[in-house]
Each structure stands twice: as C-alpha cells, then as structure tokens.
Amino acid sequence: MSAAEKVDLLVTGGTVLTMNAGRELIRDGAVAIVGDTIRAVGTRSELAAKFQPTRTLDARGALILPGLINGHAHAAMSLFRGLADDLALEDWLQKHIFPAEAANVNEEFVACGTRLSMLEMLRAGITTYADMYYFEDVVACVTRETGMRGILGETIVDFPAPDNKTPADALRYTEKYLRDWENDPLVIPAVAPHAIYTCCEKTLLDSAVLARQHGAPILIHISEAPFEIEASKQKHGVSPIGYLAKIGFLGPDVVGAHCIWVDADDIALLKKFSVGCIHNPSSNMKLASGIMPVVDFLDAGHPVGLATDGAASNNSQDIFEEMDTAAKLQKIARMDPRALPAIQVVEMATIGGARALHLDRIVGSLEPGKKADLIFVDTNGPHATPMYDVYSQLVYALRGSDVKTVIIGGKLLMENHRMLTIDEEKTLCEARAYQKKLSGWAKLA
C-alpha cells in the first residue's frame, strides 16, 4: 500500500452539501484541505484511506457547506444598528443617519464597526462579503486581520464624505487603496460609486475607468427606490439600468445591489452585460423599498446573490434570516407557495452569490481547487428536528446561531462557537462605548 498523501486538514463525518453542478450531497462525508485550498471532497472512508491529515476536525451531526456569501453590506454601520427605525426614508437619512455619519465616522469608528460586523457575520456562517463604505482601507485591514474574505469597495459620492471631501479626492484615495491591496489572498479591493442619484455621470465613469485600469470590481446600488427610477426617466429618458448601459458603465465586473424596480428589458440588459445582482430582502421590506422580482431573474437564467445590507437598515447581518425571508417574500409577492423553493435559495447564498460577485471560480461550492471556505451547521436543536430535507431545513428552520465552526482559506476562524481571530469581549466593549457616544442621534434618545 502506497503512503497516503499528506493534507493539512481533514474535515470528516458530517453531511457535505457540495453545491457543485450536480448539487451532490455526501452523507458521512469529508473535505481534505491543503493550504488555503480544497484538495478533495468525498465520503469519509474514501478520504480517510487516501489522505494523512495533520489535523482532523469531527463534523458528525452537522451539515458541512460552503461558507455563506453576503453580497452587499456596509459593515461599519453596525454601530448604527437600531439607531433610528420605523421612519420615513427622508427622515431616517437626513435627520439621523447622515448627521450621525458626518459627526462620527472616522478611522476608529470604521475599525470598531467593521470588527463588530465580522464577529456577527462569522457567527452566522458568512465567509465572504461585499462592502461599500468610507475609509475602506481600514475595512480591508480589519477584514484581513480577522481572516475573512471580502470584496471591499471604497464609496465615491459627489457630496463631501467622512473620508474624502470631493470625488477627485475619493478617486485618488481609491487608486492608492487599489494598489495597496492588489494580490491580497483575502481582500479584493473594489471601487464603489454609490448610485446614479449620488454620483454624476463623470463620477460614475471616472470610477469605472479607475476600476478597469486595475481589474477591480465595481460595486453600486441600482434601482433600489421608486424615486430613483422616476428621476432617471425624467433626467435621462431611460431606466437607471438603461442609463448605466448607455454610458458604458455596465460590464461583467459590476455588482448591483437591490435591482428592485426592473422590467424585462432591464433584466435582459443586466444579463447581457453579466452584471452581478444582489437581493436584500430584509432591508427592502424594512425600508419599504420594494420587492425584487427574483424569480424573473432566475427564470431568465441570471443568477442572484443574497445580502443583508447594512445593520442600520436591516438590522441583522445573518444570511440564514435572508434565506428564509427571500423564499417567503417571493411566495407572497407571487401568491404562489411554489415560488423560489429552498434549494434555489441555498444556491443564492452560496454558488449563486459567488456568481453574482464574479467569484465562482474560487468560492461558492465545495470542489477540489476552490478556496477552503466552509462552515459546520449544528442540526441537533429542537427547532431543527426532525430533518427530512437539508435545503428546507437550512432555509426555513436553521438559524445563524446554529453555525458552530467556520473555516476560511483553510484557517479556523470559529471552532465550536468560539472565536479564534477576534477578541470578542474587547470588540463588544468598544462597540458599547460608541453606543453611549451616539445615543444623542437615536430616534428615542
């Protein structure tokens, strides 16, 4: 018998949801990992015979699945969680969020808020997230230090932002940021012109040109609210998506969050340009933004990712909650309980989200050669018993708090609910200090 091949880590014994093309489920499965990469996926007995691991992790009684993908977040805004809920959009933004940002957002704030969000997202099994905020270099530092994977976009707007006072300043900041983080194993630096109603045509195109010079992704809010559609039709004579297509902004490097108010022509354009589309069901409901026609996107063969949006508008950063909400929202919107079945929702949270972020070559499924981003989900709770269908269970019964172990790029970040790369007490303590400082901006101070 030949000597077994050495691997760094062997995960064994749970049910593996590969989310590969055949959506293969492997009971009593295993995943072998070398460095930051998956070497093999198979049954426990197969892989035990083939590999000699430096370390073995027992996942019996758990589901082993690709780390969840949060396609749109504003991580630092966790410090604004619940600051001002149940308000009209204008009041919420103009009287609470914008003044609170102007007065408080600096590098320390962003570091603290981002670290708090890493903690929350990791505890709920998120391994990759896309972010849009200010001081994105700080977001990248915290993400890297925590060991999460992120597409992190520096936000560019025409009005003075907490970090840069003009779009020109923001573009200069972003150019340096893109250079500083190129080729990082976890952080993918990106450019994030905020939206068509906060960026003029020049800002949008300057942002896109800069991103394309560096091969960086472009993150943007698209068609989130009715006012945006009305304004675009009035100003440009076309929908926001028609406008972005016309000016040459759209492309396979663009990720659009929301995409709610779209017609068949818009969906066709998004597909034609391979624009990644991200659904934020909880945020869209809570802010009464509207309902993205997710089923129409999927019917058109265009993948959709799932996301939490920022904690000021949701207020949870938990993809399990978004899975549950996404499925139920399509059903009620279409008055059809068959709409968006559980397996499609799990796809949105994994391989579909990876496709929407243009990252499906490296994450989104458990397959040899992909990055070793995986989570163990405990299925022993009373709320998850009995279990007839793993996809139904993940979407409708299991919760973020059932995630027990998180591995990103082959590295353990949480083991049996214990955080390994973040000082949890310190992070919470710092966040509570901001709670005191910010309470003057709260709706009910």
Add this chain to the structure above:
Amino acid sequence: MSAAEKVDLLVTGGTVLTMNAGRELIRDGAVAIVGDTIRAVGTRSELAAKFQPTRTLDARGALILPGLINGHAHAAMSLFRGLADDLALEDWLQKHIFPAEAANVNEEFVACGTRLSMLEMLRAGITTYADMYYFEDVVACVTRETGMRGILGETIVDFPAPDNKTPADALRYTEKYLRDWENDPLVIPAVAPHAIYTCCEKTLLDSAVLARQHGAPILIHISEAPFEIEASKQKHGVSPIGYLAKIGFLGPDVVGAHCIWVDADDIALLKKFSVGCIHNPSSNMKLASGIMPVVDFLDAGHPVGLATDGAASNNSQDIFEEMDTAAKLQKIARMDPRALPAIQVVEMATIGGARALHLDRIVGSLEPGKKADLIFVDTNGPHATPMYDVYSQLVYALRGSDVKTVIIGGKLLMENHRMLTIDEEKTLCEARAYQKKLSGWAKLA
C-alpha cells in the same frame, strides 16, 4: 426597621419591560414573585429593601419581559417540519400532510410532537400558546407536565379525524376533556371547530354551545385563504366573518387565527363581538395565503396577537422571528417604513396577544397580581450590540436563541439555556425515531 416581607423569588438587575399601560421601562429593575403570582415590580433597590426572597435570580445584562404569547399553533405537527415544502396548497395537504396524519397521528405521536414543540417554544421564550390539534387531552398532559401555559383546543371537523371519526364522537371527547381539565392552573381546555370549510353549520354551533356551557374558549381558523372567502360568498352570500356573525358563532370567547381576507365591515364585526385575532406572518407568507391588514385592525382599536402556526407550515416556532416578519411585512405591503413600529410589534407578542386570547387579566404584562410568566433575554451578542432602543432590538435584532431563562407561574423552566422540566436528549431522540418512520411521506424521500 420593620421585617421585610417574604417572597419566593426575586429577579433583579435587568431592564424590565413591564408592558403595563404606561409601557414603563425600569432600568436596573426587579420582579418579586410569591407562588405563581407577581407580587411587585420596581427598581432593584426598592424591591431589595422591601422583600426578603427565598431565592434570587440575577438578570443583569438581560431584558426582563413578559413571556411571549404564541396565539396559534399545532404543536404536535413539529414532527412534520419540512416534510413537504414549496408545494401548491392542494398537493401539500392532500398528497403529504393528510395521508401522513391519517397513517401516523395517534397518542404517542401527539405526545412526542408536543414535547418537541414545548422544547422549541420554551427555548425561544414562549410561555403561553394556543393549540388546535387531535388527542388534545394528550397535548394538555404534556403541557402540564412541562409547566407551560396553554389554551388547548380539541379540533372538530366533519371528516374522520385521527382521534374521532365523527363530529358527534369529537364533541363527546371534547365534553369529557373540558370537564377533566377545568380549573387547572396552567391548561385552559378549549373547543376548536377547524374552519367554516371543514365544519358544517351544525358542527360549528354544536361546538360553540358546548364551549359556552363550560365557559371554554373557542378556537377557529378564519379567512385564511381566498378559496374560503369565495366559497362563503357563494354558499352563504356573505364573507366568512359575516356568516359566523349571522349564525351566532362569534363572541368574546372566540379566537380567530389568520383573519387575512377581511374588509372594514369584517373588522368592525370582529371588534363588535370582541373576537381575538391572531396574525401568523411567516406561515401566511410561506403558504402564500395573503397578508393580514394588521395596521387596519390596530387603527380600528382592535388588538392583534402573533403566532407561529404549525411547524409544517412555517417551519419555526419562534415569536422573535414572527415579530421581525410581522413588522417588515406590513411595511412592504403598505410601502411605508413607518407602518407597524417596533413597540406595536412587541405589544402584539405580549399584552396584545394576551388580549387576543382573552387572557390579559392573567398574563401579557409584568404587573402585581398577574401570573409570574417572564423571560430573560441576553443582549450581549454581537448581533444585538449596540442597543439604542429595546423595542427595536427585540423586533429587528434579537433572536429566540438569545432567551436564556424562562419562568412560568413562578417556576423556572429554563435557566441559563438549560431545560429543567423536559428531558431534552430523550425528546430529540424520540423525534428522530419519527423522522425515520415518516420519511416515506417526505417530498424528497
């Protein structure tokens, strides 16, 4: 100084959400309990000076609130959780749920499923629930043995049920059941004619008469699905609520689950007859039943309770999830982010739910003289940090898994996440045996 008054239990140190008429919040609060009843609610220092407790429970860092009320459940159906999701209503009922019930539901099944649900509900902070199922005497036994509070209704239908083959048999069973459980400190036996489309007029009225002879509550599904409304208009010339009013069924002892397809006249009738109305947002979305106009009920001054419905149609029995979903569903349905603000949702889960169940004299708020049903909710998680508004946090950020301690009628049922009156391992083990037995009825066997 006079001798302090003796109390059995003093809960101290958390923030008390009294949910009393003034919605008083008491920081560093305390609750004193004698027997199964609240003796006093106040600040920690006030109550520490006044009372000498046999036992003290430290609730620092937690929210102390009235136990949550689940206004409509089918507890034993937890064994069908996820058996057959994402199906058209007819397929779901006729091809999966009804055959699975006919073949499997007996006293052992009901005991096992109910015990599993007690575990799930208690872990999520539910202290009172309303139930409709078969073999309700068994449900009552398990509820009593666990120490939960319940309005438990024996289901009466015109077709042969797992326990009784005719409505006459069911009425005889129910009469004995009502007598056996009268004056129980926790179990309120009830009569549950299923719905107007499964009970003829005679069955509805016989059920109501029996209930009224015994002073028992009447539980029924009302206006859940469009077909029910169409059939009622065709057959009776009026809406289901109009019909129930006309035949003398409605009254202040009736609790109606769903009440989705209602107009202003229906709401006025429900209010006129003081019918308790229960909203099941997750179930209504998942089954695509429709959206209850909750805001219209509240605007009309008629209270609404919250509920999970059965685990075959939701699939979670967690009022935190229902709070979050209820708030967001009204906002998106009305395209108004101000609709159903957080405090109104917490009311629905506590005092409003108690009103809807006609139990507000004994539960729903923390006030002297009411039953000592209270829960501690841990607020230290990253997903619940920072906290600016306790109501926002409860609805939009906190989760069932944050409930750490549950007291019902002065008795501890869960302490620091440890179950005290249910053998958790045994219950889960028995439920898993049913999983094997039932998997032949699963959609994806």
